[in-house]
Amino acid sequence: MATTTRVATRQGAAGRVALRWFRELTLVPVIVLLMIGGAIVNPVFFTTSNLIDVATGGAALGLVVVAESLILLTGKFDISLQGTFGLAPLLGAWLIAPKASEGLGTEWSPWIGLLIVLLVGLVVGTFNGVLVIKANFNAFIFTLAMSILLTGLQLGWLGGKTVYHLPQVYIYLGSDSWFGIPAAVWVTTLVFVVAELFLRYHRVGRAMYAIGGNLEAARAAGIRVDSIRIGVFMVASVLAAVAGLMQAGRVTAVTAGQGSNLIFGVFAAAVIGGVSLDGGRGRMVGALTGVILLALVTNILTLSNISSTWIDAVDGAIILLALGVARLIGTERT
Amino acid sequence: MVENSSGGLAEHQPPVGEALSVSKTFGETRALTDVSLAVFAGECHGLVGRNGAGKSTLVTLLTGLNRPDHGSIRLGGQPAPSLADRGAWLERAACVYQRSMVVPPLTVAENVYLNRPTRGSKSQLVNWRRMREKAHAVMLEWGFDVDVDQSAGSLTVEQRQVVEIARALSIGGRFLILDEPTAALEKAAVERLFDRVRRMREGGVGVLYISHHLEEIYEICDRVSVLRDGALVLTGKVAEVSQANLVAAMVGSAPPRRVTEIEAVKTRREPGRELLEVSDLVVRSRAGSVEGVSITLRAGECLGLVGLDGSGSSTMADAIIGLIKPEAGTVKVRGALIPPGKVDAVLKRGVGYVPQDRHARGFAPQLGVGENITLTVLDRVAPGMLGLISSRERDRIARREVDKLQIVAGSLEQPVSSLSGGNQQKVVVGRALAQEPSVLVVVNPTVGVDVASKEALLDAVGQARDQGMAVLLVSDDFEDLRICTRLQVMVRGRISREFNKPPWDRQELIAAVEGLTPAGERV
Numbered sequence: 001m002a003t004t005t006r007v008a009t010r011q012g013a014a015g016r017v018a019l020r021w022f023r024e025l026t027l028v029p030v031i032v033l034l035m036i037g038g039a040i041v042n043p044v045f046f047t048t049s050n051l052i053d054v055a056t057g058g059a060a061l062g063l064v065v066v067a068e069s070l071i072l073l074t075g076k077f078d079i080s081l082q083g084t085f086g087l088a089p090l091l092g093a094w095l096i097a098p099k100a101s102e103g104l105g106t107e108w109s110p111w112i113g114l115l116i117v118l119l120v121g122l123v124v125g126t127f128n129g130v131l132v133i134k135a136n137f138n139a140f141i142f143t144l145a146m147s148i149l150l151t152g153l154q155l156g157w158l159g160g161k162t163v164y165h166l167p168q169v170y171i172y173l174g175s176d177s178w179f180g181i182p183a184a185v186w187v188t189t190l191v192f193v194v195a196e197l198f199l200r201y202h203r204v205g206r207a208m209y210a211i212g213g214n215l216e217a218a219r220a221a222g223i224r225v226d227s228i229r230i231g232v233f234m235v236a237s238v239l240a241a242v243a244g245l246m247q248a249g250r251v252t253a254v255t256a257g258q259g260s261n262l263i264f265g266v267f268a269a270a271v272i273g274g275v276s277l278d279g280g281r282g283r284m285v286g287a288l289t290g291v292i293l294l295a296l297v298t299n300i301l302t303l304s305n306i307s308s309t310w311i312d313a314v315d316g317a318i319i320l321l322a323l324g325v326a327r328l329i330g331t332e333r334t
Numbered sequence: 335m336v337e338n339s340s341g342g343l344a345e346h347q348p349p350v351g352e353a354l355s356v357s358k359t360f361g362e363t364r365a366l367t368d369v370s371l372a373v374f375a376g377e378c379h380g381l382v383g384r385n386g387a388g389k390s391t392l393v394t395l396l397t398g399l400n401r402p403d404h405g406s407i408r409l410g411g412q413p414a415p416s417l418a419d420r421g422a423w424l425e426r427a428a429c430v431y432q433r434s435m436v437v438p439p440l441t442v443a444e445n446v447y448l449n450r451p452t453r454g455s456k457s458q459l460v461n462w463r464r465m466r467e468k469a470h471a472v473m474l475e476w477g478f479d480v481d482v483d484q485s486a487g488s489l490t491v492e493q494r495q496v497v498e499i500a501r502a503l504s505i506g507g508r509f510l511i512l513d514e515p516t517a518a519l520e521k522a523a524v525e526r527l528f529d530r531v532r533r534m535r536e537g538g539v540g541v542l543y544i545s546h547h548l549e550e551i552y553e554i555c556d557r558v559s560v561l562r563d564g565a566l567v568l569t570g571k572v573a574e575v576s577q578a579n580l581v582a583a584m585v586g587s588a589p590p591r592r593v594t595e596i597e598a599v600k601t602r603r604e605p606g607r608e609l610l611e612v613s614d615l616v617v618r619s620r621a622g623s624v625e626g627v628s629i630t631l632r633a634g635e636c637l638g639l640v641g642l643d644g645s646g647s648s649t650m651a652d653a654i655i656g657l658i659k660p661e662a663g664t665v666k667v668r669g670a671l672i673p674p675g676k677v678d679a680v681l682k683r684g685v686g687y688v689p690q691d692r693h694a695r696g697f698a699p700q701l702g703v704g705e706n707i708t709l710t711v712l713d714r715v716a717p718g719m720l721g722l723i724s725s726r727e728r729d730r731i732a733r734r735e736v737d738k739l740q741i742v743a744g745s746l747e748q749p750v751s752s753l754s755g756g757n758q759q760k761v762v763v764g765r766a767l768a769q770e771p772s773v774l775v776v777v778n779p780t781v782g783v784d785v786a787s788k789e790a791l792l793d794a795v796g797q798a799r800d801q802g803m804a805v806l807l808v809s810d811d812f813e814d815l816r817i818c819t820r821l822q823v824m825v826r827g828r829i830s831r832e833f834n835k836p837p838w839d840r841q842e843l844i845a846a847v848e849g850l851t852p853a854g855e856r857v
Contacts, residue, residue: 203451203458206440210448213437220435221448222420280439 024274027289030325034296042303050299052181056250058295059184060085060174062288063243064262065269066188066195067236069287072270073199074229075212075279078128079143079263081240083150086259088120088241089248090154093163093170101165102158110169117241124150125237129230147263155256164253173242174249184246191239196284204228212279269294272322293322348411349374350509350540351396351427356405358391365391368405369566371559373540375508378531380555380572381544384584388564389544393511396542398423409509428502429511432518436494438487443469445486446501472504477533491620492523499530503539510534511542516550517644518620521826528554546642547825547849548580562586581845606633608669609804610654610685610773615663617653622646624653625827626663629806631773636795636805638815640847641824648690650824651777651808655687656680667773681710686771688763690778690808696762697750704732704746706761710769735764738797740790756787763791767798774798777808792817812843825849 038045064081071078092113097103128146132139176183199205210218211225219225248254273290275282297318301311349372358366366388373379383389394400395407398417407414415422436445443466451457452465469482478496480489486497495515502510512531516524531541531554543555551558552572560568560583568575568583610631617624622644629650631637641647652658654665659675666672667683681687689695697706708715708728715728732746739760743753750761759779766774776795780788796817799805807818815821821833823846831846 201460201462203449203460206444206460207449209440210437210444213439214435216433217435217437217448222424223449276439280437 021285024283024286025289026274026325027272027286027293027322030322031289031293031296034293034300038296038300038303041300045300045303050303052185054295054299055185056182057298058291059182059188060243060247060250061262061265061269061295062188062291063191063246064240064266065273065287065291066191066284067239067243068263068266069270069273069275069282069284070195070208070232071236072275072277073212073279073282074208074232075215076132076139076229076233077143077267077277078139078233078236080124080128080146080150081236081266082259082261082263083147083154084121084124084237084240084259085244085247085262086254086257087150087154087244088117088124089244090158090163090254090258091120092117092245093166093248093254094157096167096170097163097165102161102163110167113167113170114245117245118238121238121241122234124241125234126230128237129233132233133226133229151260154258158254158256160256162253162255166248166252166254170245171249171252174246175252184250187242187246192284192288199284208232209280212276212281214280265294268319272319294319345374347375348408350410351511351542352408353392353396353402354406354408356392356395356402356407358395358400358403360391364564366395366402366564369561369564370405371566371569373509373542375538375540376535377556378535378541378543378554380551380558381542381561382546382548382551382558382580382584383561386563387561387584389561390513391564392561393429393513393542393544396509396511397427397429424507425505426507427509427511428505428507429513430495430498430502430515432514434491434494434498436486436489436497438485440486441482442480442484442486442489442497443482445497446472446482446504448501450505468504469500472500476500476503476530476537478530491518492520492526495519495527496530499534503534508539509542510539511544513544514546514644515543516545516547517642518622520623524550548577548845549849551580552577560584577845577850578841581841581848581850584848585841585844606802609633609667610806611666611669612650612654613664613666615650615653615660615665617646617649617658617660617663619646619649619652619658621652622649623827624649624660627824627827627829628663629822629829631804631806633772633802633804634799635819636799636807636817638818638821639806639808639824640810640815640821640843641808642810642847645824646827647808647810647824648777651687651690651775651806654680654806655685655775681769684769684772686710686766686769686774688766688774688776688779690781692759692762697758697765699751700749702745702747702749703736703741703743703753703761704728706750707732707735707764707768710765731768732764735768738767739764739794754784754787756783756791759783760787760791760794763794767794772803774803774805775808776805778811778814779807779809780811780814788813810847812840823847 044050064085067081068078094104095106095108095116096110096113098107099105124146128143131137132142172183173187174184178186199208207218207223207228210221210223211228215225244259247258269290270287271277272293273282273288274286297315301314306314352372353369355368355370356366357368369388369392371392381389381392391400395402398414401417409426437448446469447465452461452468466482473480473482478500480493480496486494489497499510515527519527531543534541543551545551555572557570558572558575558580559566560580562584608630612627612629614626614628615624616626624646627650629637639647639650649658653660656672656675656677656679664671667680667685670683672683673679698709705728708731711731715731716723729746736743736746741757741760741764743757750758753761763779774795779791779795783791792814795805795807799817807814809815815838819836821838821843822829823831833843
């Protein structure tokens, strides 16, 4: 008797595991449809070089999506990730590039530049985390203000120009390839896998779900809710800084506009990927499908002959469509 | 009656949880004075007392959320750990609160093992298989029937409670506090809870059982302690304490603080025609379901609906006013059926409403006194197609209510947020009266209000009643009931008793509200 119950539970568990995966992968049919659409629109779509292009385009975005998803899971959010995405690589580049290519002229070692990129992420993340969590500022308005400030600094320092001629070490992450696939794609994939495993198998990962799901219950269970939430802000900003470095390496320059409007795509990818804006719900697998979907849409729109002034409208419409499909398939996405 | 001490009662061992003459003061208020209480392994110890008697404060001391000013807490015979060491507290004392402490997106197994290692004690990694097995084993051991792979968000209120109990037991704690565990449960679920409590008792767990429902104390507890005004006034074997003595201990033998408390209504006249008719109302709500209640309200009478939190009395008001859509039953105002769940339609039919939580639903804090009072009568202060506000008409109506309720405000423009609690509440009542309703639904109108304001508020509502309004007063404050012409007591979603003639017998009323049925008169 006991064994039968046990077997039954096992089967039930297996069924639930299958269901859980099914829910995470609801976007796959949309992605398949998009790929078919892409092939019809332009035969170039299914070439290796184009698919690698899609992946590279999604890599930087994907890293920021991981960052934002981590924060969303704990029930907060951070708009200023896009500011960090632009400002961190700019500061690094500015201090290492010669005056001739719009640098400051200090011409520090590129390794110090890399360190500065990480440091900017860490400082911004700590600042956001402490003020949102400890001082209880509203996350939306506070990080919005931070985002405007960071983007403003970026524009103010650079005055609309572009820092270029960056040393090889600095652009390595965004421009080199391993086994024929860009390093950025490897790194982002690795980060997704590590984040997924961490969230599923590490106590702090599970604590993040508990915090986002019921803050008071998490506190009562002895979880250090404030430290974890601040830590998540810090990790997320560092990830955004690294993503910015990827982007800079890909175009081998830092523009004054790097990062602007990025955050809308980030939220869209996370949410259509099933990460709840209310916290406590969602997985990296889902967020990844969201990223793939957005990267495909961008690529197909570029390949198609849609006038560039119309790309935003089509982009928005497709995101709405993806949300609708996800809702139809029956997951709780907002 | 269940076997009393044959279970696992172990009075020879040190108590699993013990307060030794603890006192606690919050600012000016003495919450607890020299309270000693011991819960032994294998006993269910009832803790009763009216609202504000100090039960919650005692729980915070026993679970390490607060430190006593004087006295000490001992758990399992050892001095309590320091407040910072949450882990040590969780191992020795657990409380299942009324408010759910379950994390909905996680599975049951995860909720049971929330923030606890599943491999070695040091490992930071989660072993899902072992966690499921261990959670399943806990459920089996205590005979709980909840699938551990289920998502906690899909659980019923009862199952969530089971998860919390399982969490406490699996930590190894043998001291469990149940804070009003039956408040949100249906009758069958209450029976199952009692089975679980009995099983835990036999397993050597000491349970501190806090409840407003005295009949539960008699059914499940071995001993009972009574708190009144922060002091322990009685501890004894349940079998040796009569219901009358228990109620007397809760209420106190001293004369009531105010003479007017349950005084008869002075001016009584024959009730007029039926204005509000509620038939067989069934409402599901977290805040207390309603299981088929009918009431009739006539012009010139004030019906007091009395019940504890979770009894369904405030849910009745919410359903009548349209804030919650009932599952079944009808509401008629002046003979006309009201579409369910439509607040604006209800108010348009001439129903005034004073909500329970004035901060959430009562007023717009940044707006002035005048504007708040006239929010319900915008069509009258802004007549015609253009909808322009006539400030003269607005001030006239507002001034009338301000005078009637003796609202103390610098001007009609003064923001309500800057008023005292009493005056804020007067504004809320004034807002309801401004529309000159034929039916007035009032929920706990005098909570957190000073004595003078209380008088003014009750007088204003009483006056409205005398002018022919039909008043439904939902309250658990007996002082409010002095303006009522009759009372109905709600317990677990049903009307359990009626009192048709004032003055009310205080003891009898309390016994009814707390769920005791008078001897030989089982309903």
